[in-house]
Amino acid sequence: xxxxxxxxxxxxxxxxxxxxxxxxxxxxxxxxxxxxxxxxxxxxxxxxxxxxxxxxxxxxxxxxxxxxxxxxxxxxxxxxxxxxxxxxxxxxxxxxxxxxxxxxxxxxxxx
Amino acid sequence: xxxxxxxxxxxxxxxxxxxxxxxxxxxxxxxxxxxxxxxxxxxxxxxxxxxxxxxxxxxxxxxxxxxxxxxxxxxxxxxxxxxxxxxxxxxxxxxxxxxxxxxxxxxxxxxxxxxxxxxxxxxxxxxxxxxxxxxxxxxxxxxxxxxxxxxxxxxxxxxxxxxxxxxxxxxxxxxxxxxxxxxxxxxxxxxxxxxxxxxxxxxxxxxxxxxxxxxxxxxxxxxxxx
Numbered sequence: 512x513x514x515x516x517x518x519x520x521x522x523x524x525x526x527x528x529x530x531x532x533x534x535x536x537x538x539x540x541x542x543x544x545x546x547x548x549x550x551x552x553x554x555x556x557x558x559x560x561x562x563x564x565x566x567x568x569x570x571x572x573x574x575x576x577x578x579x580x581x582x583x584x585x586x587x588x589x590x591x592x593x594x595x596x597x598x599x600x601x602x603x604x605x606x607x608x609x610x611x612x613x614x615x616x617x618x619x620x621x622x
Numbered sequence: 623x624x625x626x627x628x629x630x631x632x633x634x635x636x637x638x639x640x641x642x643x644x645x646x647x648x649x650x651x652x653x654x655x656x657x658x659x660x661x662x663x664x665x666x667x668x669x670x671x672x673x674x675x676x677x678x679x680x681x682x683x684x685x686x687x688x689x690x691x692x693x694x695x696x697x698x699x700x701x702x703x704x705x706x707x708x709x710x711x712x713x714x715x716x717x718x719x720x721x722x723x724x725x726x727x728x729x730x731x732x733x734x735x736x737x738x739x740x741x742x743x744x745x746x747x748x749x750x751x752x753x754x755x756x757x758x759x760x761x762x763x764x765x766x767x768x769x770x771x772x773x774x775x776x777x778x779x780x781x782x783x784x785x786x787x788x789x790x791x792x793x794x795x796x797x798x799x800x801x802x803x804x805x806x807x808x809x810x811x812x813x814x815x816x817x818x819x820x821x822x823x824x825x826x827x828x829x830x831x832x833x834x835x836x837x838x839x840x841x842x843x844x845x846x847x848x
Contacts, residue, residue: 512687514654514655514656514681514682514684515656515657515660517681517687517690518656518660518663518681519660519663520687521677521681521687521690521691521694522660522663522664522667522668523667524687524691525667525668525673525677525690525691525694525695526666526667526668527667528691528694528695528698529667529668529669529670529673529694529695529698529701530724530725532695532698532699532701532702532705533701533704533705533724533725533727534705534720534721534724535701535702535705535706536702536705536706536708536709537705537708537709537712537720537721537723537724537727538717538720538721538724539709546703546706548843548846549839549843552803552838552839552842552843552846553835553839554699554700554703555803555804555838555842556803556804556807556834556835556838556839556842557696557697557699557700557831557835558672558697558700558794558795558798559795559798559799559804559805559807559808559811559834559838560807560808560810560811560830560831560832560833560834560835560838561672561676561693561696561697561811561831561834562672562791562792562794562795562798562808563791563795563807563808563809563811563812563815563830563834564811564812564814564815564826564827564828564830564831564834565675565676565679565788565791565815565827566788566791566792566795566812567811567812567813567815567816567830568812568815568816568819568826568827568830569787569788569791570788571812571816572816572819585785585788588785589788589789589792592789592792592793593792593796596792596793596795596796597796600796600797601639601793602639602642602643602790602793602794603638603639603642605789605790605792605793606642606646606786606789606790606793609785609786609789609792610781610782610783610785610786610789613782613785614781614782617782
């Protein structure tokens with residue numbers, strides 16, 4: 512199956528699934544019992560883990576063989592961007608600084 | 623001003639952060655060799671930034687369909703919490719209205735509405751405030767997506783625009799790391815995912831995510847019991 516076709520199936524399946532999550536309590540309008548602490552903590556970990564699992568390899572690995580490249584332009588630019596994100600909490604600033612950094616680093620480190 | 627208008631007004635300041643995110647969502651789709659229609663499809667069907675980017679990243683690395691959909695829904699699980707906590711405030715509205723409103727349940731609309739409902743009591747038009755937030759955000763999101771998708775096609779390949787996607791992950795990641803368990807969850811997830819990134823079908827990502835969730839939850843529960 513082509514990526515395009517798979518993507519459409521994801522659009523529909525993830526779309527319907529996401530709506531189901533949203534509608535879960537709102538449509539039933541039950542007053543939900545408090546979630547047990549275990550579930551609450553588990554839910555809290557999900558965004559941090561999922562985003563880190565994507566950002567980590569994206570910044571630390573590069574090239575065709577997925578070789579570990581610790582001091583690559585990607586890693587350094589990503590590190591700078593992380594500091595900006597931490598300090599300024601602005602998505603716009605993070606992207607701007609990160610893109611400028613990677614273009615600058617790739618230009619200076621590969622000439 | 624109507625409740626809807628007040629919702630729209632209160633939401634507007636957050637658009638500064640939302641619009642770049644939407645642009646990245648559109649951009650990511652075309653950078654992953656998907657069409658502008660795909661980009662719009664994702665933003666209309668899912669209307670959830672982080673999950674959209676996760677799904678697109680997994681598609682770009684040719685993960686299995688089941689893994690992609692499951693991971694996207696896992697990322698969106700917090701919507702169930704939002705749904706549960708906002709539902710009691712909307713009991714007086716008809717089910718069909720609540721069903722429509724549910725589509726617009728996003729972080730900002732949820733947060734603002736909750737603040738409002740706790741401050742302003744017994745308002746009959748609660749659902750309209752919520753919709754004011756949600757619809758405004760939806761319009762901005764769709765417009766931003768289209769801009770991002772078109773920009774992705776126009777900008778030359780030398781500019782590494784797809785780098786904006788991991789940058790967005792970082793920017794959204796930072797506010798979610800608030801204590802040691804969440805920090806550990808993130809570090810474990812990143813470490814495991816990076817070490818296993820050569821596995822086929824990008825299995826490293828869900829494996830890393832699950833590892834991070836498990837270790838983080840274990841740490842958080844351990845701290846509670848002390």
